Amino acid sequence: xxxxxxxxxxxxxxxxxxxxxxxxxxxxxxxxxxxxxxxxxxxxxxxxxxxxxxxxxxxxxxxxxxxxxxxxxxxxxxxxxxxxxxxxxxxxxxxxxxxxxxxxxxxxxxxxxxxxxxxxxxxxxxxxxxxxxxxxxxxxxxxxxxxxxxxxxxxxxxxxxxxxxxxxxxxxxxxxxxxx
Amino acid sequence: xxxxxxxxxxxxxxxxxxxxxxxxxxxxxxxxxxxxxxxxxxxxxxxxxxxxxxxxxxxxxxxxxxxxxxxxxxxxxxxxxxxxxxxxxxxxxxxxxxxxxxxxxxxxxxxxxxxxxxxxxxxxxxxxxxxxxxxxxxxxxxxxxxxxxxxxxxxxxxxxxxxxxxxxxxxxxxxxxxxxxxxxxxxxxxxxxxxxxxxxxxxxxxxxxxxxxxxxxxxxxxxxxxxxxxxxxxxxxxxxx
Numbered sequence: 205x206x207x208x209x210x211x212x213x214x215x216x217x218x219x220x221x222x223x224x225x226x227x228x229x230x231x232x233x234x235x236x237x238x239x240x241x242x243x244x245x246x247x248x249x250x251x252x253x254x255x256x257x258x259x260x261x262x263x264x265x266x267x268x269x270x271x272x273x274x275x276x277x278x279x280x281x282x283x284x285x286x287x288x289x290x291x292x293x294x295x296x297x298x299x300x301x302x303x304x305x306x307x308x309x310x311x312x313x314x315x316x317x318x319x320x321x322x323x324x325x326x327x328x329x330x331x332x333x334x335x336x337x338x339x340x341x342x343x344x345x346x347x348x349x350x351x352x353x354x355x356x357x358x359x360x361x362x363x364x365x366x367x368x369x370x371x372x373x374x375x376x377x378x379x380x381x382x383x384x
Numbered sequence: 385x386x387x388x389x390x391x392x393x394x395x396x397x398x399x400x401x402x403x404x405x406x407x408x409x410x411x412x413x414x415x416x417x418x419x420x421x422x423x424x425x426x427x428x429x430x431x432x433x434x435x436x437x438x439x440x441x442x443x444x445x446x447x448x449x450x451x452x453x454x455x456x457x458x459x460x461x462x463x464x465x466x467x468x469x470x471x472x473x474x475x476x477x478x479x480x481x482x483x484x485x486x487x488x489x490x491x492x493x494x495x496x497x498x499x500x501x502x503x504x505x506x507x508x509x510x511x512x513x514x515x516x517x518x519x520x521x522x523x524x525x526x527x528x529x530x531x532x533x534x535x536x537x538x539x540x541x542x543x544x545x546x547x548x549x550x551x552x553x554x555x556x557x558x559x560x561x562x563x564x565x566x567x568x569x570x571x572x573x574x575x576x577x578x579x580x581x582x583x584x585x586x587x588x589x590x591x592x593x594x595x596x597x598x599x600x601x602x603x604x605x606x607x608x609x610x611x612x613x614x615x616x617x618x619x620x621x622x623x624x625x
Contacts, residue, residue: 290480290481294474295508296480297480297482299480303478337510339508342503342505343507350503354482375500375502378498381497381501383493384487
């Protein structure tokens with residue numbers, strides 16, 4: 205049997221909706237697992253990439269220092285890196301905070317927010333530092349492919365993965381390109 | 385003898401006074417466009433309809449068709465440049481399709497699909513722009529405005545109100561509202577105005593109708609804009625004789 209394609213996935217400043225859509229390929233998952241082995245991924249709950257992998261799928265944009273670290277590690281270890289979904293490609297919904305200062309955002313949530321008790325801005329040293337703006341993945345590292353959609357449809361995932369595994373151009377047909 | 389030019393090697397007949405874009409659409413040949421509207425005349429600002437004639441680029445919405453012209457349109461180079469124009473339009477505004485009421489009915493988005501745009505390529509600018517929610521029935525979200533001036537023209541020509549104008553230059557240009565306060569609430573705009581229908585993005589919209597048709601069942605969810613435009617144009621041609 206040919207060696208399986210190693211795939212790692214993660215969600216940065218995303219909602220895991222793209223991962224849900226990947227699972228929406230339904231029974232095709234069985235076919236996929238014949239040829240793919242998941243490394244770090246919320247699907248198998250592995251927290252670290254074990255080593256170099258063939259394909260990395262990243263959902264979500266970059267909103268804090270930990271996101272930057274994980275993204276750079278994925279770039280280092282993934283032969284091919286894919287930005288998945290609107291947040292990864294454009295910053296998406298989280299980037300709607302970019303029109304405000306970080307101070308305004310934090311105060312709105314933790315000081316002036318409805319029902320806030322013991323108002324203070326969280327400052328535990330374990331919390332990753334927030335960036336001034338939420339950024340798409342291609343602002344930080346080189347991205348090889350982009351799968352647009354909020355989320356990309358299960359068919360878009362399937363098209364990309366099967367084309368990629370067959371060594372073909374994984375560009376989406378226009379009918380599978382959606383930004384919503 | 386009929387007047388005709390060649391578009392990507394195929395003959396396109398034209399009537400005296402028609403632009404290349406008008407003649408091409410009438411002949412069932414799609415050229416991507418955004419700022420042009422059949423009822424509003426040419427504007428020549430978005431450059432999406434750019435074609436090459438004798439080695440020189442022209443906007444086909446302003447260039448008169450002439451006998452014997454050899455016009456290149458759907459070449460890999462021009463399609464690549466069109467995609468780059470679209471990507472620049474997306475990164476210089478704040479186009480959050482997943483949370484936009486216009487998604488699926490949006491010409492900007494549909495044209496991006498049609499050009500195979502899967503990424504934004506350029507760095508996003510995340511500009512800070514003013515929103516105008518002052519009017520009870522209409523809103524203006526400048527984050528989504530591409531300054532094509534379709535609303536400016538429609539308001540002047542069809543609504544007879546002259547509600548809009550563009551002030552400032554280059555990336556600092558913004559859509560201005562012609563009212564004493566500069567707000568929509570003090571302008572003459574009404575939700576049924578042609579200026580609102582003319583907007584190719586979600587910048588100018590009537591309130592409380594954004595989600596009447598669910599996402600996934602909207603105009604460009606069902607059919608690509610290139611197919612839809614040609615059918616619409618053919619129907620209008622028959623209507624006008």
